[in-house]
Amino acid sequence: MKSNINKLLKKHEALIHSDNLKVLSHVQRDTDDWIINTLMIEDCNTPFKYKRKTRYKNLKGQRVNLTYYRANERVAGFEMEIMNVVRIKIA
Numbered sequence: 001m002k003s004n005i006n007k008l009l010k011k012h013e014a015l016i017h018s019d020n021l022k023v024l025s026h027v028q029r030d031t032d033d034w035i036i037n038t039l040m041i042e043d044c045n046t047p048f049k050y051k052r053k054t055r056y057k058n059l060k061g062q063r064v065n066l067t068y069y070r071a072n073e074r075v076a077g078f079e080m081e082i083m084n085v086v087r088i089k090i091a
Helices: 002-011
Strands: 016-030 035-041 048-052 063-075 078-090
Touching: 002 078
Parallel strands: 048 078
Antiparallel strands: 016 035, 016 063, 035 048, 063 078
């Protein structure tokens, strides 16, 4: 399993992988085609976002392994840093 992550990180240098992160909050919002998921992680003030076609169980209080990259998003007229999640697994 770890070798797959290492291959992914080698291929895409901007990716970051973190293990055993505690989820403080998990919000799921419906759009036309996707469910937008937003996670807040312990000791981090930046939201982690990802999309799914269907709803997922609530991850609040769970420990997760995340593979993500940094991005900026314009919210209410100002730039905000977010983390776009590529891969999420319960630890």
